[in-house]
């Protein structure tokens with residue numbers, strides 16, 4: 337399908353916001369130069385996206401990492417501070433955060449632009465695999481760090497340690513590349529994490545938002561808010577001719593006409609820009625069916 | 626979802642979110658987060 341001028345404009349606008357957000361969350365340039373991480377007070381602030389706090393540029397804390405580190409520690413276990421931050425962002429923006437702000441979403445979007453044949457996952461397996469991210473959230477972010485502890489009562493951040501591709505890509509690779517001591521410490525675990533990262537990056541070339549669809553615990557959390565978040569979208573069914581263009585361009589394979597506010601929609605706006613009848617709008621339904 | 630229920634959930638979300646955030650600050654969770662975030666997280670980077 338050829339991109340219309342409106343689609344190109346919308347795509348450039350979104351890319352610009354994504355780049356600005358990634359630069360803002362990773363704005364500690366000296367960290368990249370010195371191969372050190374930022375250690376200032378700003379790190380008490382949790383960013384609303386998946387962005388590793390061990391990335392040399394990271395100015396804030398990763399919410400998923402922080403939840404696990406408190407769950408695995410002995411003093412607090414449940415992080416009301418981080419959960420409160422995420423509930424607030426989720427209630428206001430829902431998964432608009434995934435579509436516009438998350439640096440790891442941006443990386444996947446860029447990878448998917450590589451010119452290759454693309455894969456459309458058949459509906460039934462796609463629907464089943466999507467539940468996987470809720471299990472990742474429940475098990476690796478909350479339960480395992482809290483319940484599997486050593487004799488001192490300390491747990492481990494299971495998602496960070498065994499899965500998180502953002503940690504390997506944004507923290508592990510840049511730090512190890514320029515630090516011989518860290519490189520010498522890297523062993524089987526690093527090999528495992530590098531393999532997971534490769535799988536996710538390659539998957540993202542062929543399946544749009546591969547990680548967001550099936551694995552991301554933060555996306556799973558925000559998806560719970562999409563239906564009632566302040567940011568809503570709607571289809572004007574009087575203007576819609578049912579041509580299916582919107583569903584065809586959707587990177588998350590959302591059934592746009594039936595369920596545009598479902599938990600899977602990352603609010604990227606592609607459907608809205610592609611609709612030849614201008615039938616998709618931001619906000620609540622104004623017209624009656 | 627009906628508009629009334631949506632509005633109710635929004636009010637609950639914003640109130641609960643703000644209350645949790647304040648409770649977290651009161652419990653000094655921010656210190657624990659800072660403590661973890663200012664050191665290289667070995668698990669995150671794949672060293673263990």
Ligand code: SF4
Nearest residue numbers: 434438441548552555
């Ligand atoms: S689903 Fe996760 S990785 Fe994807 S954009 Fe949302 S927060 Fe980022």
Ligand code: SF4
Nearest residue numbers: 586601602604605607
């Ligand atoms: S339904 Fe529209 S806004 Fe939502 S993910 Fe699909 S194309 Fe983007």
